[in-house]
Amino acid sequence: MYFQPHHQPPFIHSARRPAWLNPLRLASLLRIIGMLASLALPLALLSAEPPPLEPVRVAPDQRGFVLHPSGRPFQPWGFNYDHDDRGRLLEDYWHAEWPTVAEDFQEMKELGANVVRVHLQLGRFMTTEHEPDRAQLAQFQKLVRLAETTGLRLDVTGLGCYHKRDVPAWYDTLSEPRRWAVQARFWEAVARAGRGSPAIFCYDLMNEPVAPAGPPASDWLGPAFAGKHFVQRISLDLAGRPRTAVAQAWIRQLTRAIRTVDPATPITVGLVPWSLDRPGLTSGFEPKAIVPDLDFISVHLYPEAGKIVEELATLRGFAFGKPVVIEETFPLKCSGPEFARFLTESRAVASGWVGFYWGKTLAECRQSKTIADALMAGWLEVFQRERPAK
Structure with missing residues (x-):
């Protein structure tokens, strides 16, 4: 029933x-x-909590970057954080004004950045020919932790001598072999401090190095631009050596120093656009010659009005089978629409783009009446609008 x-x-x-x-x-x-x-x-x-960061690696096909181990694609899109709006370098204020640094990182993240390029000055990190500055290394580790918690990755550029007054006298008197040895110790110390952090996107050996041409030079630094020496010689006298051979030897010595403590983080070097083997001024760092010793190529390009086609041709000259990152760019010499076109068309070659941020938000730049802030506001608007799709 x-x-x-x-x-x-x-x-x-x-x-x-x-x-x-x-x-x-x-x-x-x-x-x-x-x-x-x-x-x-x-x-x-x-x-x-946000998902943990994965380290960035060069993609197996050598055409871009991926996160490891997930294999998800990663396109560097960010800012050079080389100085603040008063022209001060990071080490000038990162101890006394740490909250400002933290705020700037958050602002860059909110603007859509995933990479921040920081420029470490040799004179602040090496107290003597043989000893690194432990306090500065600790502060660098604090910066790395900030990047981790903010969800940003660092392009760590080293060996800066941007303010000539801050370059140690003992450093300028060294012979080439001893100077290179100091540079190697710098990189070993910095790489050891950053070892194991997924926030380190790459190590850039030096900003805009050049090998000398012609008679021996008397100054390790190139001419100043806006009070800062961004170009630096790696040698004063070729002594009969080919320029590219000097560049290769220098890269290999510094790369070995990093690899003693960090076997995997990508290594690059920030090249001036006149590094190509063309008539006229050249840096001695020909991309074709140095690309075997680097994980990817970095080039600095500031497109000029009416010359976008030529700028794109220059960009293609840096492509030799490994990713190319436009590590510095800005609408300094062209209009906003031309710059947006350059960014769009550069995607056929470039795998990453890094502009500039100096501590003023987009709203602050819009409210300002200065030409510099107007340029920055225009750039930040393009940066947000042209951000690559995730």
């Missing part, structure tokens, strides 16, 4: 139905549960 639909089993007749099984109460209970669940989900999302 238990299978007859009009009969109920004896235990149903003999048991008292719980109050919560009342259909009306059950419906109300389900509605309350649904409301609580809808509230709990956003709260969980707010309280959840």
Whole structure:
């Protein structure tokens, strides 16, 4: 009889139905549960920690970058954080004004950046020919942790001598072999401090190095631009050596120093656009000659008005089977629409782009009346608009 639909089993007749099984109460209970669940989900999302960063590696096809081990594509898109709006270098204020640095990192993240290029000055990190500055290395580690918590990755550029007054006298008097040895110690110390952090995107050996041409030079630094020496010689006298051979030997010595403590982080060097083997001024760092010793090529390009086609041709000259990152760029010499065109068309060759941020938000730049801030506002607008799709 238990299978007859009009009969109920004896235990149903003999048991008292719980109050919560009342259909009306059950419906109300389900509605309350649904409301609580809808509230709990956003709260969980707010309280959840961001996923851990994965280190960036060159893609197996050598055409771009991926995250390891997931294999998800990664396109560097970010800012040079080389100085603030007062012209101060990072080491000038990162101890006393750390909250400013933290705020700037958050602002860069909110603008859509995933990479920040920092420029470490040799004179701040080497106290003597043989000893690194432990306090500065500790502060660098603090910066790395900030990048991790902010979800940003660092392009760590080293050996800067941007302010000539800050270059140690002992450093300028060294012979080429001893100077290179100091540079290798710098990189070993910095790489050791950053070892193991997924926030280190790459190590850039030096900003815009050149091998000398012609008679021996007397100054390790190139001419100043806006009070800063961004170009630096790696030798004063070729002594009969080919320029490219000097560049290769220098890269290999510094790369070995990094690889003693960090076997995997990508290594590059920031090249001037006149590094190509063309008539006229050249740097001695020909991309074709040095690319075997680097993980990817970095080039600095500032497109000029009416010359976008020529700038793109220059960019293609740096492509030799490994990723190319435009590590410095800015609409300094062209209009906003021309610069946007350059960015768009450069994607056929480039795998990453890094502009500039000097501590002023887009809103602050828009409110300012200076030409410099107007240029920066235009750049930041392009940066947000042209951001590569995830």
